[in-house]
Amino acid sequence: MIDDIDQLMAVMEASFDPHYREAWTRRQVEESLTLPSTYMLLVNAAGEPMGDGEIAAGFVLARQAADEVELLLIAVLPQHRGKRIGRRLLAQFIESARARSAAKVFLEMRSNNPAERLYRAAGFEQIGQRKDYYRTLTGATIDALTFAREV
Ligand SMILES: CC(C)(COP(=O)(O)OP(=O)(O)OC[C@H]1O[C@@H](n2cnc3c(N)ncnc32)[C@H](O)[C@@H]1OP(=O)(O)O)[C@@H](O)C(=O)NCCC(=O)NCCS
Numbered sequence: 001m002i003d004d005i006d007q008l009m010a011v012m013e014a015s016f017d018p019h020y021r022e023a024w025t026r027r028q029v030e031e032s033l034t035l036p037s038t039y040m041l042l043v044n045a046a047g048e049p050m051g052d053g054e055i056a057a058g059f060v061l062a063r064q065a066a067d068e069v070e071l072l073l074i075a076v077l078p079q080h081r082g083k084r085i086g087r088r089l090l091a092q093f094i095e096s097a098r099a100r101s102a103a104k105v106f107l108e109m110r111s112n113n114p115a116e117r118l119y120r121a122a123g124f125e126q127i128g129q130r131k132d133y134y135r136t137l138t139g140a141t142i143d144a145l146t147f148a149r150e151v
Helices: 004-015 026-033 087-101 116-119
Strands: 039-045 058-065 066-077 104-110 127-133 140-151
Touching: 004 026, 004 039, 004 066, 026 039, 026 058, 026 127, 058 087, 066 087, 066 127, 087 104, 087 116, 104 116, 104 127, 116 140
Parallel strands: 066 104
Antiparallel strands: 039 058, 058 066, 104 140, 127 140
């Protein structure tokens, strides 16, 4: 039987460019989800919460700490991009944080990720920068940018 983690991993494996080493392994995902503070959202190809028997087109992995929720990962299958699924997923993420009584949401991304446009459109603003935080497959370093918004 295909479970939710299988669905999430199928999107993960198709979505992240290995060059940036951002994708998590199944083991990392499973371990994170053993914590009650960590949760996932799965959406179908219409950007709606995934129902039984449907195939996931995108996911969010998130973690709550007190009144803040961090967006750990967001991804949409390459063949479904540009259809506003990412935008809808982000809106569902903010809604999930509100339902958990969070005051703030934040995320960290590598500088120059085109997803920045998506985050800014959803009301996120840059609040920090960590120099040389990521290291690519070829050893180059990339800054991490921290974005946040109120819920
Ligand atoms: C980021 C991502 C989830 C966006 O998904 P999507 O369903 O294509 O997003 P949307 O269709 O809702 O696009 C929202 C906006 O962001 C822009 N955008 C998003 N991803 C983009 C990309 N890779 N390249 C260029 N523009 C992008 C779109 O042009 C759109 O802007 P517009 O509404 O003004 O036209 C998807 O590109 C993805 O899975 N990327 C790989 C994983 C990744 O880098 N995740 C983020 C770090 S965890």
